[in-house]
Amino acid sequence: MTTNMVMCMGRIAATTIDMQAASSDLLWLMQLASPALPVGGYSYSEGLEAAVEHGLVHDEASAQTWLQDQLHLVQARSELPVVSQAMLAWQAHDVQRLNQLNAWVMQTRETFEIRLQTEQMGRSLLDWLRNHTDVDTERLSTCQQLPPTWPLVFALALTTRAVAARDGLLTTAFAWAENMVQAAIKSVPLGQRSGQRILAALSAEIPSAVDHAMSLNDDQRQAFSPRLAILSARHETQYSRLFRS
Numbered sequence: 001m002t003t004n005m006v007m008c009m010g011r012i013a014a015t016t017i018d019m020q021a022a023s024s025d026l027l028w029l030m031q032l033a034s035p036a037l038p039v040g041g042y043s044y045s046e047g048l049e050a051a052v053e054h055g056l057v058h059d060e061a062s063a064q065t066w067l068q069d070q071l072h073l074v075q076a077r078s079e080l081p082v083v084s085q086a087m088l089a090w091q092a093h094d095v096q097r098l099n100q101l102n103a104w105v106m107q108t109r110e111t112f113e114i115r116l117q118t119e120q121m122g123r124s125l126l127d128w129l130r131n132h133t134d135v136d137t138e139r140l141s142t143c144q145q146l147p148p149t150w151p152l153v154f155a156l157a158l159t160t161r162a163v164a165a166r167d168g169l170l171t172t173a174f175a176w177a178e179n180m181v182q183a184a185i186k187s188v189p190l191g192q193r194s195g196q197r198i199l200a201a202l203s204a205e206i207p208s209a210v211d212h213a214m215s216l217n218d219d220q221r222q223a224f225s226p227r228l229a230i231l232s233a234r235h236e237t238q239y240s241r242l243f244r245s
Helices: 004-035 050-051 060-090 095-107 112-132 138-145 150-158 165-187 193-216 226-235
Strands: none
Touching: 004 112, 004 150, 004 165, 050 060, 050 165, 060 095, 060 138, 060 150, 060 165, 060 193, 095 112, 095 150, 112 138, 112 150, 112 226, 138 150, 150 165
16 A cells, blocks of 8 residues: 555545544534423523513514514623633633623522523533533532533533534524524414524524624623513513413
8 A cells, every 4th residue: 555545544534533523513512502401491481471471572573573682682792792701711711710700690680580590501501511421520610619500501511512612602592592482482372483484583693693792892791681671570470471581
């Protein structure tokens, strides 16, 4: 066998390994975005059920508008920037930075239900990671020392594989969108076709929301959605409800 043939076979083998690794990372992102992820996301509507109760959301068009606003005014300004910055902190194992981000998340949870969601889903994802991945014990120990909020634990999950930051945020945003569409289908209620149209509309806007989130620094990141906070507070005493938020 000639030297050129050996080199060619080596390149083919390396390419095959790279393709297998890329496929594995892609499947990992798909698993994190799946509604089947056992973190209880299906039990929260993030104020949407209260918006339905008060007549702000009542059909497909109003549900789509509500979720598009929530994507750009809440997710792109608050949740997604935290995930982006936490991914960098996890990669550097910067505990001080993780504490800073986690404190900001806790301080900006304006109601009991919103705080309950980020803590419960964070704990559930942490338990899942502990049992299903090769996250090193040092990182798990760091996370256990914090209130395990959802954005920080999801960022930890993303950094267990060699995924690009933008791909990680696209996954984060799509997971949120799919959960919220399911909440809209149940609470408005809407049919499956309406849900798919809303999901397609959100998917078209997710890339720009992610790009905006990645451009923000600490001073630009914000959590200011007073209508959502008021509705969340009202939902806590709402007489009839399907969701925990």
